[in-house]
Amino acid sequence: xxxxxxxxxxxxxxxxxxxxxxxxxxxxxxxxxxxxxxxxxxxxxxxxxxxxxxxxxxxxxxxxxxxxxxxxxxxxxxxxxxxxxxxxxxxxxxxxxxxxxxxxxxxxxxxxxxxxxxxxxxxxxxxxxxxxxxxxxxxxxxxxxxxxxxxxxxxxxxxxxxxxxxxxxxxxxxxxxxxxxxxxxxxxxxxxxxxxxxxxxxxxxxxxxxxxxxxxxxxxxxxxxxxxxxxxxxxxxxxxxxxxxxxxxxxxxxxxxxxxxxxxxxxxxxx
Amino acid sequence: xxxxxxxxxxxxxxxxxxxxxxxxxxxxxxxxxxxxxxxxxxxxxxxxxxxxxxxxxxxxxxxxxxxxxxxxxxxxxxxxxxxxxxxxxxxxxxxxxxxxxxxxxxxxxxxxxxxxxxxxxxxxxxxxxxxxxxxxxxxxxxxxxxxxxxxxxxxxxxxxxxxxxxxxxxxxxxxxxxxxxxxxxxxxxxxxxxxxxxxxxxxxxxxxxxxxxxxxxxxxxxxxxxxxxxxxxxxxxxxxxxxxxxxxxxxxxxxxxxxxxxxxxxxxxxxxxxxxxxxxxxxxxxxxxxxxxxxxxxxxxxxxxxxxxxxxxxxxxxxxxxxxxxxxxxxxxxxxxxxxxxxxxxxxxxxxxxxxxxx
Ligand SMILES: Nc1ncnc2c1ncn2[C@@H]1O[C@H](COP(=O)(O)OP(=O)(O)OP(=O)(O)O)[C@@H](O)[C@H]1O
Ligand SMILES: [Mg+2]
Numbered sequence: 001x002x003x004x005x006x007x008x009x010x011x012x013x014x015x016x017x018x019x020x021x022x023x024x025x026x027x028x029x030x031x032x033x034x035x036x037x038x039x040x041x042x043x044x045x046x047x048x049x050x051x052x053x054x055x056x057x058x059x060x061x062x063x064x065x066x067x068x069x070x071x072x073x074x075x076x077x078x079x080x081x082x083x084x085x086x087x088x089x090x091x092x093x094x095x096x097x098x099x100x101x102x103x104x105x106x107x108x109x110x111x112x113x114x115x116x117x118x119x120x121x122x123x124x125x126x127x128x129x130x131x132x133x134x135x136x137x138x139x140x141x142x143x144x145x146x147x148x149x150x151x152x153x154x155x156x157x158x159x160x161x162x163x164x165x166x167x168x169x170x171x172x173x174x175x176x177x178x179x180x181x182x183x184x185x186x187x188x189x190x191x192x193x194x195x196x197x198x199x200x201x202x203x204x205x206x207x208x209x210x211x212x213x214x215x216x217x218x219x220x221x222x223x224x225x226x227x228x229x230x231x232x233x234x235x236x237x238x239x240x241x242x243x244x245x246x247x248x249x250x251x252x253x254x255x256x257x258x259x260x261x262x263x264x265x266x267x268x269x270x271x
Numbered sequence: 272x273x274x275x276x277x278x279x280x281x282x283x284x285x286x287x288x289x290x291x292x293x294x295x296x297x298x299x300x301x302x303x304x305x306x307x308x309x310x311x312x313x314x315x316x317x318x319x320x321x322x323x324x325x326x327x328x329x330x331x332x333x334x335x336x337x338x339x340x341x342x343x344x345x346x347x348x349x350x351x352x353x354x355x356x357x358x359x360x361x362x363x364x365x366x367x368x369x370x371x372x373x374x375x376x377x378x379x380x381x382x383x384x385x386x387x388x389x390x391x392x393x394x395x396x397x398x399x400x401x402x403x404x405x406x407x408x409x410x411x412x413x414x415x416x417x418x419x420x421x422x423x424x425x426x427x428x429x430x431x432x433x434x435x436x437x438x439x440x441x442x443x444x445x446x447x448x449x450x451x452x453x454x455x456x457x458x459x460x461x462x463x464x465x466x467x468x469x470x471x472x473x474x475x476x477x478x479x480x481x482x483x484x485x486x487x488x489x490x491x492x493x494x495x496x497x498x499x500x501x502x503x504x505x506x507x508x509x510x511x512x513x514x515x516x517x518x519x520x521x522x523x524x525x526x527x528x529x530x531x532x533x534x535x536x537x538x539x540x541x542x543x544x545x546x547x548x549x550x551x552x553x554x555x556x557x558x559x560x561x562x563x564x565x566x567x568x569x570x571x572x573x574x575x576x577x578x579x580x581x582x583x584x585x586x587x588x589x590x591x592x593x594x595x596x597x598x599x600x601x602x603x604x605x606x607x608x609x610x611x612x613x614x615x616x617x618x619x620x621x622x623x624x625x626x627x628x629x630x
Contacts, residue, residue, distance in 0.1 A: 169371035172338055175358040176365045177385040178436060187384075191375050 033250055040243035058244035068245065071229035074140060075209045078225055081144040082151065082208030083201050089148070090155030090204075091197060095189075097156070098163040099171075109160065116153040120213025123150055128217040139220040144208065146218045151207040155200035162196035202256045209252075287350065289314050289472040290335070290440050295344030297330050297496075304330045305496045308344070312440070315470040317463065318501070321483040322493030323519070328476040330496075332442045335474070336365045348439055359388075364433030366443040370425050372417040378404070378428050379413035385436040399435055407431045407465070422450050423458060430462070434469070441466065441473040447482060459485045480520050484508070492516045514628040517554045524596050525554050527630055535627055538570040538590070539618040543625045550630030557599040559624050562586065565614040572596065574613050584608055588617060 043053035062068055096102075097109040115123060127146045128138065136142060170192070174184035190197075212227040219225050224232075226245070234242055288311035297305040304327045312318045320328040333339045335346055337358035345352050353361050373381050380387075383400045391399075404410050407427040417425055426446060433441065446462070447455045463486050466473055475486050483490050484504045491501040492515075500512040511517035514525070528535060530551045534542045537553065545551065565571055572590040579585075584602040586609065587595055596617060602608075609615060619625060 167369055167371060169367045169369050170373060172336075172358075173365070173367060173371040173373075173432075174384070174388075175338075176336060176361075176363070177432065178359050178388040179384075180359055180388075183388055187388075188373055 033246075036243045036246045037250060039240050040247040042240050042243075045239055058240045059247070061239075061241050062244045062248065065241065067224070068226075068229060068233075068241075071224050071226040072245075072248075074219075074223045075226040078140060078144050078147065078215075079205045079207075079209035081141075082147050083205045085144065085148040086152050086155040086204040087197060087201060090152050090200065091159055091193070093152075094156045094159035094163055098160055099168075109156070112156045113153045115149045116151065120150060120211065121217075124214040124217030127214070131218075138218050140223040140225075141220075143215050143218040143220065143223075143225065146214050147208050147211050148204075150211070150214050151204050154203050154207070155197075158200040158203070159193055159196045162193055166192055199260050202260050206253070206256055210249075286313075288312055289316075289349060290474070291345070291347040291350075292331070292335070293345040293347070295331070295334060295341045295346060297327070297334060297339065298342050303496060305334070305341070308496065308498065310491060310498065310501065312472055312474060314472055315467070316488045317466060317473045317475055317486060319475045319477060319483040319487040319490045320493055321477060321480060321490050321519075324478060326493045327496040328478075328493060329444055332365070332444050332474065332476060335440070336363050336442055337361050362439040364436060364438035364441050366426075366429050366433055366441070366446045368445045368448055370417075370429040370446075370449070372425060372428055372432075374417055377414050377416060378409065378420070381417065381428055382431045382435055384432060389436075403431045403435045406434065406469075423454050426450065426458065430465075434471075439472060441471045443473065443475045445476055445478070447477075447479075455482075456485075462486070492519060494519075509624070511554070511626060514552055514554065517626060517628075522557050522597050522599075523554050524557065524560070524594075525552050526592075526594055527552055530627070537619050537622060537625065538592070539568050539616075540570075541619055541622045543622045543627060545627040547627055547629055552628045552630050553625055554628065555619060555625045557585065557597040558583075559620050560596065560598040561618050561620050562588070562598055562600070562609055562615045563618060565616050568616040568618050570617045572615055572617055574609050574611050574615060577608055577611060579608075588615060590617065 038051055040058055041054050041056070042051035043055045043057070044051070093108065093112060097105050097112075100108075118126075123146065127142065131137065131142060166189075170188055171184055174188045175181070179187065210227060211225075212231065215225050216228055216231075219228055230242060230245060290310075290312040292308060292310045295305055295308045296303065308327075308331060310318065320331065322328055330339070334341045337353070337356065341354065344354075346354050348362060373384065376384070379400050382403055383396045386396045386399060400413075401410070404413065407430055409424065409427055409431065412420065412424065412428075417428065420428065426449070429446070447458060450458060459482055475483075477483050477486070487504055489501055490504055490507050492499045492507065494515055500507060500516045502510075502512070507516065507520055511520060511523075517523045518525075526538065528551060530545055530547050530549060532548070533544065533546075535545050535547075535551055535553055536542050543553065562574075570590065572588040574586055575589045575595065576587040577584060579602060580599075582602055583599045586598045586600075588598055590596050598617065
């Protein structure tokens with residue numbers, strides 16, 4: 001039955017729902033981001049809307065604010081450490097789960113997921129208490145390792161799903177064509193997994209950079225990460241400097257999205 | 272390897288099989304997939320494994336290639352047992368059913384892969400890749416990716432990639448499955464000619480009997496992990512060793528009867544010599560039967576169906592004993608086919624071409 005300009009009822013409802021979701025995400029995600037960015041260029045020293053003028057003062061202030069810069073560098077370090085650890089631990093785990101010939105591959109792939117299911121706060125508190133018991137105090141390394149435990153599942157899952165779609169005959173062909181197991185990994189498996197590893201790396205980096213729930217309990221006393229520093233900052237000030245930090249993060253997030261979408265795009269070109 | 276004294280009189284080497292599979296078994300848990308499998312393939316010979324789905328053809332290839340380890344038995348190439356040789360050191364090339372081309376590498380890099388893994392100098396790789404691509408008529412496609420090729424071209428890349436390492440034994444697992452029927456026929460002839468020209472010792476797997484008849488020097492008909500018969504395509508077709516082989520290859524008519532001393536009486540009154548006694552099964556092909564007017568002989572029936580298959584006309588005749596017998600005759604344009612539901616008599620053209628099996 002045609003209902004509205006030649007469309008059926010299902011179509012109309014479907015299009016309506018899509019529009020609703022689009023408006024919803026626009027309002028909840030994009031609009032606040034735009035407002036934050038607009039505020040970050042405002043000339044006035046307190047958060048208001050609409051802005052009174054344009055200035056780069058707050059961005060300058062961010063980079064002159066010693067603690068904020070240090071916090072950003074700390075978060076950058078955590079993000080990179082988490083990414084490297086997730087690649088080093090996650091990729092072999094995914095390989096073992098999918099290609100492994102031993103008992104317990106299913107158990108392993110479920111086990112990896114568990115920390116990700118636990119709320120970050122619970123994990124953070126648990127690490128803090130357990131650390132205290134064995135005499136390990138919070139530090140940037142404890143924070144990095146805790147976030148790695150929390151997020152490594154994302155790397156494992158991303159690589160795993162790609163690996164499951166790879167024809168096992170490719171690796172057999174490599175072996176038949178004289179490749180040693182190591183050569184086969186280097187020339188066939190890894191290049192074909194690269195888009196997945198890259199996508200996983202972006203997700204884990206963002207988590208390492210941005211995580212608050214685990215970080216708040218595990219970060220080093222003198223090495224505050226950015227989210228913790230920002231939390232402290234908004235408690236005591238309401239200057240657009242916080243908005244400027246958010247502006248920097250939004251730019252980073254967009255860059256990450258571009259990396260992910262082009263890496264997945266490249267993936268399609270060769271298949 | 273056993274060898275006579277060196278010199279021109281040394282003929283042992285040329286007659287020894289290139290590939291010798293001896294009593295190979297393969298189990299998965301409790302299921303025996305291969306049992307006591309024995310086969311020898313001579314230099315330059317193409318042997319086809321033909322059998323129904325699940326009879327163990329792929330399993331045997333995977334054991335020879337080294338992807339799976341057999342549970343007992345020997346696999347020898349040029350007299351050397353290779354069961355303990357790792358996959359990447361076996362002088363064996365595999366053409367996979369899915370081709371398994373590397374999607375991230377160009378045609379040239381796919382084809383040169385084996386040489387690069389062996390660290391051959393660049394110039395040599397380039398020269399050998401070019402020459403192999405010429406052999407399979409793919410010159411000019413060097414920089415394409417597999418996804419930019421047709422199915423037939425992909426298959427030729429898969430073959431070129433294996434040829435470049437000059438394997439002693441070539442293994443092909445249903446390499447035509449991904450092609451459409453017309454291309455398949457052309458590629459079968461092309462591939463057979465190529466393999467013959469290069470003199471490659473090959474095992475070819477298929478469950479398509481026509482493909483087997485086209486491609487093979489010898490056919491090994493398999494059933495349940497064992498070989499029923501190994502012989503030339505003609506012999507397999509004309510003299511099937513067992514009722515199973517007769518049934519599997521081509522169209523066959525069976526009837527059950529009792530053997531008398533030294534011979535079997537056919538329904539039309541003629542006799543076939545046999546050493547068997549008691550209950551037997553007699554088999555003959557449709558082209559060894561002839562239709563006649565109903566009063567011409569004792570073996571009577573009714574035509575239940577006929578169809579034109581190009582140069583032949585094929586009849587289904589319901590015999591008076593209830594058997595449906597298939598008869599084929601050359602089709603002549605001026606002849607009218609025998610109409611459905613007409614009464615006919617059947618007779619065997621050449622009784623010596625009938626096969627007799629234990630019942
Ligand atoms: N990894 C495995 N584990 C258990 N059983 C297996 C395994 N691989 C194969 N089989 C069994 O072994 C038997 C033979 O399989 P195989 O693949 O060799 O058959 P095939 O002759 O190649 O059949 P097709 O014509 O369908 O390719 C089948 O019954 C199959 O179920
Ligand atoms: Mg198979």
